[in-house]
Amino acid sequence: MTERLNRFLARAGVASRRAADVLIASGSVRVNGELPPPSGVFVDPDKDTVTVDGRPVKAVTRHRYLVINKPLGVITTARDEEARTTVLDVVGDEGQAGHRLFPVGRLDADTSGLLLLTDDGELAFRLTHPRYKVAKEYIATVIGNPTPTDLETLRTGVKLEEGTTAPAEVETLAVTPGSRDSSLAELRIVIREGRHRQVRRMVHGIGHKVHSLRRIGFGPLKIGRLKVGGWRLLGDAEVAALRRAVGIDLKGGGPPLAAAGLAEPDPGAPPPDQK
Numbered sequence: 574m575t576e577r578l579n580r581f582l583a584r585a586g587v588a589s590r591r592a593a594d595v596l597i598a599s600g601s602v603r604v605n606g607e608l609p610p611p612s613g614v615f616v617d618p619d620k621d622t623v624t625v626d627g628r629p630v631k632a633v634t635r636h637r638y639l640v641i642n643k644p645l646g647v648i649t650t651a652r653d654e655e656a657r658t659t660v661l662d663v664v665g666d667e668g669q670a671g672h673r674l675f676p677v678g679r680l681d682a683d684t685s686g687l688l689l690l691t692d693d694g695e696l697a698f699r700l701t702h703p704r705y706k707v708a709k710e711y712i713a714t715v716i717g718n719p720t721p722t723d724l725e726t727l728r729t730g731v732k733l734e735e736g737t738t739a740p741a742e743v744e745t746l747a748v749t750p751g752s753r754d755s756s757l758a759e760l761r762i763v764i765r766e767g768r769h770r771q772v773r774r775m776v777h778g779i780g781h782k783v784h785s786l787r788r789i790g791f792g793p794l795k796i797g798r799l800k801v802g803g804w805r806l807l808g809d810a811e812v813a814a815l816r817r818a819v820g821i822d823l824k825g826g827g828p829p830l831a832a833a834g835l836a837e838p839d840p841g842a843p844p845p846d847q848k
Contacts, residue, residue, distance in 0.1 A: 576615060577614075578593075578616050580694070582597075582602070583693075583694020585631060585694075586673040586693070586694065587673055589677070589694050596625060597609060601625055602623065603624045603627075604616055605621055605622050636693035637692055638689065638693065638807040639664060639674065639689070639806055640689055640805060641664060641688050641802075642685070642686060642800060642801050643663065643680055644685055645684075645685050646658065647659065647662070648660070648682055649676050649678075649681070649682075650676070651674070660676050660688060661690075663804060675690065677697045678701045678791075681770065683786070684787070685785075685787045685801065686711070687791050688791075689791060689815075690804075696815060699820070701767060702819075705818065705820070706739075706765035706766075707818060708763050708765055708790065708791075709791055711761070711762045711763070711788050711789065712787045713772055713776060713783055713786050714783070714784045715776050715783055716757060716782045717780075717782075719745070724760075727775055728743050731775045731779065733771075735768070738771065739764070741762055741763060741764045741765075742761070742763035743761070744760070745759070746759040757784060792814070792818045793814035794811060
């Protein structure tokens with residue numbers, strides 16, 4: 574059975590579909606020794622030979638799923654040209670245990686908390702696609718105490734340069750008294766979009782600044798008691814919940830992109846989920 578090259582690379586754990594498109598465009602991928610066209614190509618995993626930088630690619634039959642509690646200062650990427658600490662460094666040898674793990678979405682270096690690592694490109698693509706509105710839950714400590722009007726603006730939508738944000742869930746958890754510039758308010762914020770540094774920009778849009786930001790939930794996943802810098806494998810029930818959240822059945826089948834109303838990702842688009 575044939576499938577699009579980027580989907581095959583994602584299913585093989587090489588990268589997410591978005592990153593696979595970038596790899597194809599860069600000339601790193603060959604199909605039967607030939608450079609595939611930029612418009613894409615279909616491959617038959619049982620008949621065609623696919624290589625990335627000269628190394629053969631085989632589809633994996635069982636994927637791997639890890640959740641980490643990303644510390645501050647760690648870069649959300651598989652590798653870094655400046656030799657900075659990456660999320661794969663956090664999991665150590667587990668990231669090299671025969672699986673090409675990559676992060677699902679992104680957390681900025683100055684944001685900590687829950688991040689999913691996997692080699693399941695199909696699931697990763699859907700989890701970060703805006704169609705599915707997967708919830709991202711944060712604890713934001715902001716400078717100053719937002720007024721009820723400020724909170725309502727966060728809930729109904731904040732005007733950003735590229736347009737107004739979708740409604741968010743917002744509640745105040747705690748307030749540390751002080752002057753306007755020294756008091757701190759702890760907010761729980763849940764969004765279902767993946768705009769660039771969205772939570773920080775939303776808070777800035779109501780006249781405040783984020784002091785610290787931590788993600789505690791992603792879809793059905795919760796950070797729980799996982800220590801900062803720690804990681805664990807997901808259980809089967811957690812993986813099943815993630816797959817159900819984005820319309821992939823437990824046998825691994827999801828509707829084709831066109832049938833699901835999904836467009837192929839734009840290779841030139843910025844990575845999603847940057848907070």
